[in-house]
Amino acid sequence: MSTDTENRVSAQLPADLPTGLLINGEWTDSSTGGRISVTDPSTGEELTSIADASADDAVAALDAAAAAQAEWAATAPRTRGEILRKTFDEVTRRKDDFARLMTMEMGKPLAEAYGEVTYGSEFLRWFSEEAVRINGRYGLNPEGTGRMVVSSRPVGPAYLITPWNFPLAMATRKIAPALAAGCPVIIKPAANTPLTTLLLAQVLIDAGVPAGVVNVIASSDSAGVTKPLLSDPRLRKLSFTGSTPVGRRLLAQAAENILRTSMELGGNAPFLIFDDADLDAAVDGAMIAKFRNIGQACTAANRFIVHSSLAEEFVARVTERVRAMKIGSGLADGVNIGPLIDGKAVSGTEELVADAVDRGARVTTGGERVDGPGFFYQPTVLSDVAPGTRLLHEEIFGPVLGVTTFDTEEEGVAAANDTEYGLVSYAYTRDLARAHRLIDSLETGMMGLNTGLVSNAAAPFGGVKASGLGREGSQEGIEEYLETKYTLIPA
Template sequence: MTTAVSPAPTTSPAADRALEAAAALAPARGLRIGGEQHAAPSTFVVDDPGTGAVLAEVADGDADAARAAVDAAAAAAAGWRAYSPRSRSDVLRRAHELVLADIDRLALLVMAENGKPEADARAEVAYAAEFLRWYSEEAVRPGGSWGESPAGGTRSIVTHQPVGVAALVTPWNFPAAMITRKVGPALAAGCTVVVKPAAETPLTALALVDLLTEAGVPAGVVNVVPSTDPGTVVGSWLADERVRKVSFTGSTRIGRLLLGQAADRVLLSSMELGGNAPFVVTADADVDAAVRGALVAKFRNGGQACTAANRFLVHEAAAERFTTALGEAVTAMRVGHALGGSPVEIGPMITRAQAERIDAAVAAAEAAGARVRARAEVPDAAGGSYVAPVVLDRVEAGSALVADEIFGPVAPIVTWGDGDDVVALANASEYGLAAYVYAGDLRRALELGEAIEAGMVGVNRGVVSDPSAPFGGVKQSGIGREGARDGLLEYTETKFLSVDWPA
């Protein structure tokens, strides 16, 4: 086991600042409904996964809070929809500027409640801000069309209207970016929203909604209900006839349950679910570039990303060079507490249970014949939920380690040869969110990218996320897209007007 447990943690200046930033949010009054802060009958504890220390006690929303949030969103809907596209754009642009101006505090909150290293946390906040800027620009390009019908005698008008109140459910692994990736297009389209952030990371959500209010978002347009009872809160929203849209990012298992509930009301649904991204390296690939890409695709956020490379499919001609170089880089990784005062590349897993699950998966793979080629050191972690980054080879293509989403810093390598169908290996999963291809022959890389069943493919690069590009998957990885123009259209209904136009 690589999970470390120690006595109560000592404080650091960064940890003290994080506690102050959390307290300043008034988390016990953490229901942000109708532009006001409200308490709840009970609170829940938010921990620092790097130490186990308590960060804050946050209002625990219930069914009453869920209904009040929809009341506020419904009351504000007509007024926000009446804002001109330029006015909505200006509000989002101010929000973008405020988020960037506040990057130090927001990154600190992400580091504290999520465990991200500082570089990852700051990059996430900048990424989150970019969604607000992108949709401030998209807000003034609502689209539509006008033209003569083929038969003559009429003119056709096609326009897009806001769907109405949208329920947004966000995960813990990107507590800032997943908020803005949903709230940005919803507000640009003219919708009002109710948001249920993950119980592990509600503080960043509270900070962001306060900045949106400061930017000029009217009361009731964005409402946040932290809760440890997502079934009650989200179930209440899906059953409410005033809610016309649900957007969820999380596990495929929960997504299926929400889709079942949404089907009862024929509710517009966007689902960004699990992933099992293959990382393909061909015989003629630039191995050094592939290793650099692998370090980002696999180990960003400690592997806790739905787009993370989950299985490395490396041609036997490149396998030893790739494995050795990746192993050297992984062995040198610094693992530790983001707020501990020393630079780290890998922080804790979100919970100890998650860390123990990953450790058990690695141990099972070793027992089945996989070989550990490299493993980083995990220092005394003061109660945190740490897992040592590890590289394994001699992994069977059908093993549990590559069939299941790891969601941690584990890189299993499967080799293939000239007689093997690497596309079949890559597609041997019910998931199809992201994939990565490294090949020296660009045409070959593009052929592989087109053949692999995934919504997004990184070609000779280890990153696919971009606010200007459509984010989403195929198969059991979800439905709908976020980002780009597609993300805005997810919050609209298409309306057609046929106008009599006599010759």
């Protein structure tokens, strides 16, 4: 693999990038005057600073959302949909701005950032179309004594907490269905990568979103701004994407006011390769499932569980592919592996690899941090990963591919399910009967069968077990922001 971490590609922030809080349609400073420094992880240098929301700012944002609720809910579905469609068109038109901004603040290679623009903007288009398809039903009750009307209505103001790893897609995946359903939102982007959300919010305003319908409160004190919102009875919905430990705490707080919740939490995805697999396809899928977004994805393959008859060849092939990767600034030409988000992420990856090696794993390539500037770790392949190794049980969130083996289908499935998580699984087999068995036996909310990429705006995204509650995307995504109401009309 080659390293080019000294390559500092010049880039400018978009001229219309806001750096304040968005409350009731106005960009404003924090009530405390505080600022958050946003840095480029490929250099560690500051890109800009933005307003740092306080608890008072969070309450002001909820004031605005609550005041906008009735009028936004009464807005014609077609009008809500057209605003989302205009936003989709503008994000697509400004794909260069959004892609370069994501690479600058998060570090992903520019080609992947363009891919995220395509994926993230699709939620805007999808839910612009779903806004006019909120259905109900009407019919005679079984006794013949009355007519039943079942209708849907917006759940109310929604608090959306997004992570740093997909700055555009995580925002659109939450904002678009909420707005389509008629719910105003307060969105809190991650302090590491808030800039993309700020630019998206400006595009939404330009597309016609009324004051108070979209509010943005980036903050360095997540708990401080979240607590007053979750304890306020005017808030009716919480949607969170992040770690399982934080999700558990938020669920406990949300229970006080019986909030509707959506939780997209941690993952520990198994990648099963059976003895009859197309190994060429499996290697291609492994590279996508592991190294997309520098391994910093909840859907990243975490455990490569390979049939013992194929393990040696699989390790050799992926090792060759990984050695050919180029490390450096995501804005540089030909870079496959950008920086991790910060120094803590590098140290955490380093610890997981060290633990695996201490337990007998063999490093076939990589295995070391890269000297700065920036926060880089070599893409790594580990073979002979032993049971009990931490990376088999913890989310890696880094460019480390660890291989363990199995002999029978039952052993492979048991190993895949040996985790508290259940977000996504990947399986490669040419046996159709086995494929159908895996659909039933793998304990995950999503599954990639002979593919290493499952995400799609038209598909329900979410997990089971400790990986969360609810679904995002697809028809299910808008239902997370709707309440069902039943009315009886006597005959």
